Amino acid sequence: MRRVAGDGVVVVGHAVPDVVHLLSELLDNATTFSPPSSQVTVGFMRTPTYPGAVVVLIREALVAGATLALAALGARRIDVTWYGKAGTFLLMMAFPLFLAANAELWWSDFAEFAAWCTGIPGLALSLYSAALYVPLARRALAEGRADRRAAESAA
DSSP: OOOOOOOOOOOOGHHHHHHHHHHHHHHHHHHTSSOOOOOOOOOOOOOOOHHHHHHHHHHHHHHHHHHHHHHHOOOOOOOOHHHHHHHEEEEHHHHHHHHHHHHSTTTTTHHHHHHHHHHHHHHHHHHHHHHHHHHHHHHHHHHHHHHHHHHHOOO
C-alpha cells in the first residue's frame, strides 16, 4: 500500500477518528472482496461547490428541520408530492454528474452538460415543491392536533 498526500486537503482535529474509521472500513472491505494479488487504491477529490449545491443543502436542512418540528408538534404524516419526487430524482442525477465533470474522464464535458441539464430543473422543482409543502404542513398540523385531541377525549 502506498500513501499519497492530497493537495491542500486538511482533516479537522475532531473529524480525524471518523475519517480513520471510514478509511479503515473502506480498506477492510476492499481487501476482503478483492483477489489477493490485486492492488487496492483509495482516492479522494474535493467536492465542487456550485451555488446550486449550497442552495440544495440549505433546502434539505430546512426540510429536515421542518419535518422534525412538525412531528414534535403532533402533525400527521405528509405525503411526498410528484414535484418533490421529480426534483429529488433530477438532483440525485445531477450531483454525481457534477463530480464526473470535475474528474479526468473522457466524457467529462458531457457529464457537465448533463449535470446542468438535470440540476437546474431539479433545483427549480425542489424549490417549487418546498413552497407547495407550506399549506400541506399547516393542514397536517391542524389535523394531527385534532386527531390527538379526539383520541385524548375518547380515552
